[in-house]
Amino acid sequence: FMRQSIQARAEAVARTEFLSNMSHDIRTPLNAIIGMTAIAGANIGDTNRVKDCLSKIASSGKHLLSLINEILDVSKIESGRIELSEEPFDLSVMLKDLVDINRPQADAKRQKVIIRVKDIVHEEVIGDHVRLQQIYTNLVSNAIKYTPEGGTIDITLEEKNAGSAKIAQYDFTVKDNGIGIPKEAQTSVFERFYRVDKSRSKQTGGTGLGLSIVKHGAQVHHAQIAMQSALGEGTTITLTFPAQSSGKK
Ligand code: ADP
Secondary structure: OHHHHHHHHHHHHHHHHHHHHHHHHHHHHHHHHHHHHHHHHHOOOOHHHHHHHHHHHHHHHHHHHHHHHHHHOHHHHHOOOOOOOOEEEEHHHHHHHHHHHHHHHHHHOOOEEEEEEEOOOOOEEEEOHHHHHHHHHHHHHHHHHOOOOOOEEEEEEEEOOOOOOOEEEEEEEEEEOOOOOOHHHOOHHHOOOOOOOHHHHHHHOOOOOHHHHHHHHHHHOOOEEEEEEEOOOEEEEEEEEEEEEOOOO
16 A cells, blocks of 8 residues: 555656756747747748748647657557667757747847857767756756846867767757856756756746756766756856767768
8 A cells, every 4th residue: 555655756746857858848939839820920031031930830730749659659668678779860950940940039038059069070960859958958957047138158079089980979968157066066956856946937937847857968978977067157058968879971
């Protein structure tokens, strides 16, 4: 009886947690879709503009659909066993989609978003596109959220041991010049529900789950996370991850 009630409670906690995770992840592409629809509506006579919006709506929609497909597989998530898919995808396409999804939030705060792709030899890798994009989106949306108006978000993707054969190493870095994270909180921010302080939480909203998703995702991808942050100066988070090259360049 005892064991059963503990299990039931754990399940209830997992379900609540799961719903909160998802509200965080669904909001970003949905905001992009709504934003792009408004831009297209305001520029209905400008064919190129409308075409551009439609393609962004399509990529956000695709991302959302993949997320929802994952969500519907609740049993897997509740049992803690999420299988990673292994499909070839193009890293620079993913980076472009990622920026398209987050751009409306950055534009709304008049932030500059700089993207740099360095030394990429193997562009097509084999891995779980949706999960990787979910991790990156959390990092980029945090950078936007915790950087004041007019700030700068630097996104870099770099291949480390470029040239080596099957497993390539990549550094994905998101750098902002925002409010920063105090030293004593730099480990805790990766815990579930942890938020730095009430005053900043009130302004931004959020669940305290974004970085725990990043941490979990990094673990399953055998990625390393490095954080550098100073209060009032900004935050840099680098994810170093191995990925199998598809063989195509
Ligand atoms: P949420 O953003 O929903 O609060 P996260 O788990 O994504 O949850 O982040 C945890 C906390 O870490 C945030 O509440 C915020 O205070 C801090 N944080 C995360 N990213 C940044 C960043 N780029 N700059 C400053 N603070 C950040």
